[in-house]
Amino acid sequence: MIFQTASVIGLGTMGHGIAQMLAIAGMRVSAFDNNTDARESLHNRIRSNMLVMQSLGLLDGIDLDDVLSRVIICETEAEALADSQFVTEAIAEDLLVKQEFFARCEDIVSKETILASNTSSFPMTSIAADLNRPERAINTHWFNPPHVIPVVEIIPGERTSCETTETVLDLFKSIGKHPVHIRKERPGFVLNRLQVALFREMLDLIEQGVISAADLDTAIMGSLAIRWAATGPMKVGDFGGWDVLAKIYEVLAPQMRSNHEVPEVLRAMVGRGDYGLKTGKGFFDFTDQEINEITAEKDRRFMIWSKLFQESNQGNSDT
Numbered sequence: 660m661i662f663q664t665a666s667v668i669g670l671g672t673m674g675h676g677i678a679q680m681l682a683i684a685g686m687r688v689s690a691f692d693n694n695t696d697a698r699e700s701l702h703n704r705i706r707s708n709m710l711v712m713q714s715l716g717l718l719d720g721i722d723l724d725d726v727l728s729r730v731i732i733c734e735t736e737a738e739a740l741a742d743s744q745f746v747t748e749a750i751a752e753d754l755l756v757k758q759e760f761f762a763r764c765e766d767i768v769s770k771e772t773i774l775a776s777n778t779s780s781f782p783m784t785s786i787a788a789d790l791n792r793p794e795r796a797i798n799t800h801w802f803n804p805p806h807v808i809p810v811v812e813i814i815p816g817e818r819t820s821c822e823t824t825e826t827v828l829d830l831f832k833s834i835g836k837h838p839v840h841i842r843k844e845r846p847g848f849v850l851n852r853l854q855v856a857l858f859r860e861m862l863d864l865i866e867q868g869v870i871s872a873a874d875l876d877t878a879i880m881g882s883l884a885i886r887w888a889a890t891g892p893m894k895v896g897d898f899g900g901w902d903v904l905a906k907i908y909e910v911l912a913p914q915m916r917s918n919h920e921v922p923e924v925l926r927a928m929v930g931r932g933d934y935g936l937k938t939g940k941g942f943f944d945f946t947d948q949e950i951n952e953i954t955a956e957k958d959r960r961f962m963i964w965s966k967l968f969q970e971s972n973q974g975n976s977d978t
């Protein structure tokens with residue numbers, strides 16, 4: 660199926676980048692947010708994302724104004740949904756809000772329109788529980804920043820049809836993303852589960868005074884991250900030898916943090932209001948000027964790594 664029209668509802672951190680990627684791929688994207696500022700700033704945010712991408716040679720042959728002309732800012736949700744072949748919501752992370760949104764969609768869109776959620780946590784089986792046509796509803800979990808990170812987790816619900824799943828996998832390949840088919844719904848899907856597993860141990864090590872936050876970042880960036888980025892962790896295991904890893908696992912696993920409590924170091928930070936960049940302090944301190952510089956540098960690095968990933972992983976997956 661060739662998609663010509665799409666809708667993106669919710670234009671915050673995720674939605675604006677999703678709209679951008681669909682428009683770059685040539686679709687006419689109808690966009691809506693119930694916040695006026697989010698609507699009015701949409702084109703500027705997309706333009707500034709694209710200027711950074713362009714400076715790194717990631718948008719060769721793509722005309723910025725042409726892309727922006729395909730992003731239509733709508734004044735109502737209904738206007739944004741009309742004539743859409745592919746609806747993505749990136750609205751509030753609230754199950755009822757998402758359920759009600761998709762119920763409204765069913766009254767407006769055609770029977771063939773695919774309904775996608777960018778939820779971080781709710782299974783599509785729950786979101787689509789009361790839909791008349793749950794077979795065309797699916798989770799498509801993009802990563803922040805969505806216009807940069809290549810992988811999107813594709814998670815069908817129990818009643819999503821194979822046809823919808825295949826169509827969506829093809830769609831994401833066609834827009835230059837790297838879809839990964841998550842074959843069973845689990846809380847946090849796959850990648851958020853892994854992040855929490857690692858954060859549990861990393862925060863525990865910081866709390867115990869084993870390593871500082873800065874040294875931990877350096878240690879990961881200069882070792883595991885290089886190996887994982889270059890080959891993926893499962894191949895790292897193949898290279899290292901699973902016989903050795905099985906022995907290390909046996910010794911270390913019982914000694915690692917396994918309780919479900921939020922580590923005290925994290926609880927205290929959140930209690931102090933040290934949320935990170937957004938409050939100027941997390942594990943590190945940030946001045947207003949640094950925030951802009953660090954964010955730009957972070958985006959630049961993400962794009963360089965993403966480009967390397969795209970070059971070395973063309974067609975390289977089971978999905």
Ligand SMILES: NC(=O)c1ccc[n+]([C@@H]2O[C@H](COP(=O)([O-])OP(=O)(O)OC[C@H]3O[C@@H](n4cnc5c(N)ncnc54)[C@H](O)[C@@H]3O)[C@@H](O)[C@H]2O)c1
Nearest residue numbers: 669670671672673692693694697749750751752778779803
């Ligand atoms: N931020 C991330 O890193 C990330 C990553 C993956 C998935 N997600 C998921 O994507 C979704 C959006 O997250 P975000 O970080 O972009 O949030 P955000 O707060 O930055 O943006 C949400 C936007 O949706 C708008 N909105 C809320 N309810 C709406 C409604 N009913 N109709 C229209 N607009 C509405 C808000 O005004 C806001 O602009 C959530 O489900 C979140 O869990 C977020």
